[in-house]
Amino acid sequence: MREYYPLLLGGGIIGLISIVLIVAYASIKDKKQAIGFDRHMKDGEIIRRLLAYAKPYVWHFVLVGVIVIAGIAYDIISPIIIGNITKLINTDFALAKLFRLVAVYAGILIVSMVCTYAQAIILQRIGQKIISGMREDLFTHIESLSHEQMNSIPVGKLVTRVTNDTNAISLMFTSLLVNLVKNVFIIVGVFAAMLALNVELTLMVLCFVPFIVLFTVIFRKFARRAYRKVKDRTTDINTYLSENLSGIKITQIFNREDEKLRDFSEKSRGLGKAKREQILVFGIFRPLVYMLYISSVLALFYLGGKGHLDGASFLGRAIEASTIVSFYMYINKFFNPIQNLAEQFNWLQSAFASAEKVFTIMDIEPALKDAEDAIELENVRGEIEFRDVWFSYIPGEWVLKGVSFRVDPGETVAFVGPTGSGKTTILSLICRNYEFQKGEILIDGIDIRKIKAASLRKHFGQMLQDVFLFSGTIRSNILLDMDGVSDEEVMEACRYVNADHFIDRLENGLDEIVRERGNNFSAGQRQLLSFARTIIHKPEVMILDEATANIDTETEVLIQDSLEKMMNIGTMLIVAHRLSTIQHADNIIVLSKGEIVEQGTHQELLNLHGKYHALYMLQFEKEKQRLGE
Ligand SMILES: Nc1ncnc2c1ncn2[C@@H]1O[C@H](COP(=O)(O)OP(=O)(O)OP(=O)(O)O)[C@@H](O)[C@H]1O
Numbered sequence: 001m002r003e004y005y006p007l008l009l010g011g012g013i014i015g016l017i018s019i020v021l022i023v024a025y026a027s028i029k030d031k032k033q034a035i036g037f038d039r040h041m042k043d044g045e046i047i048r049r050l051l052a053y054a055k056p057y058v059w060h061f062v063l064v065g066v067i068v069i070a071g072i073a074y075d076i077i078s079p080i081i082i083g084n085i086t087k088l089i090n091t092d093f094a095l096a097k098l099f100r101l102v103a104v105y106a107g108i109l110i111v112s113m114v115c116t117y118a119q120a121i122i123l124q125r126i127g128q129k130i131i132s133g134m135r136e137d138l139f140t141h142i143e144s145l146s147h148e149q150m151n152s153i154p155v156g157k158l159v160t161r162v163t164n165d166t167n168a169i170s171l172m173f174t175s176l177l178v179n180l181v182k183n184v185f186i187i188v189g190v191f192a193a194m195l196a197l198n199v200e201l202t203l204m205v206l207c208f209v210p211f212i213v214l215f216t217v218i219f220r221k222f223a224r225r226a227y228r229k230v231k232d233r234t235t236d237i238n239t240y241l242s243e244n245l246s247g248i249k250i251t252q253i254f255n256r257e258d259e260k261l262r263d264f265s266e267k268s269r270g271l272g273k274a275k276r277e278q279i280l281v282f283g284i285f286r287p288l289v290y291m292l293y294i295s296s297v298l299a300l301f302y303l304g305g306k307g308h309l310d311g312a313s314f315l316g317r318a319i320e321a322s323t324i325v326s327f328y329m330y331i332n333k334f335f336n337p338i339q340n341l342a343e344q345f346n347w348l349q350s351a352f353a354s355a356e357k358v359f360t361i362m363d364i365e366p367a368l369k370d371a372e373d374a375i376e377l378e379n380v381r382g383e384i385e386f387r388d389v390w391f392s393y394i395p396g397e398w399v400l401k402g403v404s405f406r407v408d409p410g411e412t413v414a415f416v417g418p419t420g421s422g423k424t425t426i427l428s429l430i431c432r433n434y435e436f437q438k439g440e441i442l443i444d445g446i447d448i449r450k451i452k453a454a455s456l457r458k459h460f461g462q463m464l465q466d467v468f469l470f471s472g473t474i475r476s477n478i479l480l481d482m483d484g485v486s487d488e489e490v491m492e493a494c495r496y497v498n499a500d501h502f503i504d505r506l507e508n509g510l511d512e513i514v515r516e517r518g519n520n521f522s523a524g525q526r527q528l529l530s531f532a533r534t535i536i537h538k539p540e541v542m543i544l545d546e547a548t549a550n551i552d553t554e555t556e557v558l559i560q561d562s563l564e565k566m567m568n569i570g571t572m573l574i575v576a577h578r579l580s581t582i583q584h585a586d587n588i589i590v591l592s593k594g595e596i597v598e599q600g601t602h603q604e605l606l607n608l609h610g611k612y613h614a615l616y617m618l619q620f621e622k623e624k625q626r627l628g629e
């Protein structure tokens with residue numbers, strides 16, 4: 001009995017550590033908001049939808065399965081070969097035999113390496129294909145959402161869905177699934193091999209398994225907690241940074257640098273603390289798990305060695321030195337996959353959580369769907385009619401209250417009115433950026449709800465209030481991926497809208513780089529570019545929401561001039577802030593709080609001495625003052 005004391009002592013220490021860990025585990029409260037727990041979709045549904053993406057590659061996966069099993073052979077067979085080599089060295093040594101064993105070992109090793117390589121290549125290929133498909137589906141779906149829906153989802157969230165979440169899913173296809181399968185096979189294979197070699201030693205190894213599982217599970221909880229803290233703190237810093245870097249000019253203007261620094265260093269220290277906690281967790285658990293491994297090896301040497309020396313183990317079977325060597329190798333190969341499995345289930349959870357988020361976006365029904373019998377508009381004359389149109393962004397808060405007007409083909413109609421009166425809203429409805437609730441909008445006598453949205457937009461050129469330029473070049477911003485247009489035609493459009501004046505002065509002309517959101521161009525220049533962009537797409541109806549931003553007098557003259565030219569192209573609807581722009585309009589509609597209060601030509605409205613007249617006089621006075629200065 002005495003000779004088993006060392007084993008009992010080791011067991012006691014491990015037991016004690018386990019109890020401490022269990023107590024620690026029970027004492028921390030882990031919110032269940034951990035990755036993968038806040039799910040609403042059933043696992044079954046997520047798996048079904050993921051499989052639908054993987055389906056075209058089913059044979060690739062089968063092939064990978066076969067390769068994986070072939071690759072595992074190394075893990076199972078190599079310890080036996082090494083055992084045999086030990087036996088050979090201990091008993092009747094012969095160089096030829098040794099060479100044969102080494103050759104077999106090398107052969108298996110090479111096969112296994114080739115298999116691992118092939119498996120990685122195939123999986124990466126199909127994994128990336130699956131994920132590209134999914135990413136593109138997601139992007140297409142996002143593009144189909146209406147303006148209203150896009151307003152309600154933060155852009156940052158969509159970006160994360162398209163990049164990070166699809167990445168997590170791709171990880172599942174490229175490594176997780178295969179490793180899960182591989183680990184299960186290895187565990188089963190190694191266990192069978194050990195059992196065949198020696199039952200007693202296998203039992204001894206099994207004694208350690210519950211502790212390995214226990215340690216790993218507890219470690220996972222602590223690690224996840226620490227990981228989440230680090231992630232939260234990092235997000236904190238990132239959000240703070242991105243907001244404050246964008247607003248840094250304001251900080252400087254108001255001398256708030258010190259206060260901002262204080263906020264920032266607090267967040268920065270928070271992140272440091274979280275990182276330290278993470279390192280501590282790893283620092284405690286890695287050695288603990290290693291200790292378990294070492295204990296099992298020591299137990300093996302002790303029990304095995306004793307059995308070997310005594311000629312029989314405690315169950316009365318002979319143990320050879322080669323068996324001990326093989327077991328020594330098996331222990332490592334057995335414990336590793338057990339630890340990995342726990343980790344991989346965790347990753348699988350987070351991949352599922354990502355998948356759910358991606359699918360949730362895909363499940364958002366586009367608010368704007370073409371009716372079944374929607375028609376394609378071939379030619380547009382440009383007749384537009386509003387019949388008692390009511391519209392609200394937020395249910396109950398009417399922004400347009402019974403708006404009716406009519407625009408004949410080729411006419412120019414202008415909308416004026418105080419800020420928030422609904423001018424931009426009217427223009428958005430014509431292009432079906434939003435769906436109106438009551439009334440009718442007719443284009444050439446056809447209800448716009450019966451026209452395909454895409455075909456509607458093809459004939460309508462919209463120039464929005466806040467001009468958006470993409471990063472790229474002047475040319476790419478004017479063409480927006482339109483094919484078959486020569487530089488000459490682009491320049492012609494620019495000349496038409498007077499954008500050539502400033503483009504000619506640029507060092508690289510049409511190739512001049514446009515930075516993010518076009519921030520290296522002035523508001524007036526951006527507006528002229530948006531005119532050129534519209535003209536080149538040759539719309540029948542032009543819709544212009546004039547920018548409110550201050551524009552220098554020189555550019556203003558250019559804009560005026562190009563507007564007058566554009567009015568001759570076709571029907572034009574224009575929201576103007578400078579009344580001088582619209583003096584020649586065929587009809588001017590004056591809005592107030594979502595209702596039309598006056599309409600007529602410039603002269604008619606002036607004679608009316610109403611709202612328009614007041615507005616005009618106000619601007620006239622201002623202009624006089626400005627010129628007087
Ligand atoms: N996306 C939106 N969601 C909710 N309310 C909105 C939205 N866009 C505009 N509104 C509201 O609708 C009303 C009309 O806005 P609209 O943009 O049509 O005004 P506008 O006449 O173009 O003003 P401005 O001269 O300042 O451009 C405003 O009261 C505004 O608060």
Ligand SMILES: [Mg+2]
Pocket residue numbers: 423424425465545
């Ligand atoms: Mg507006």
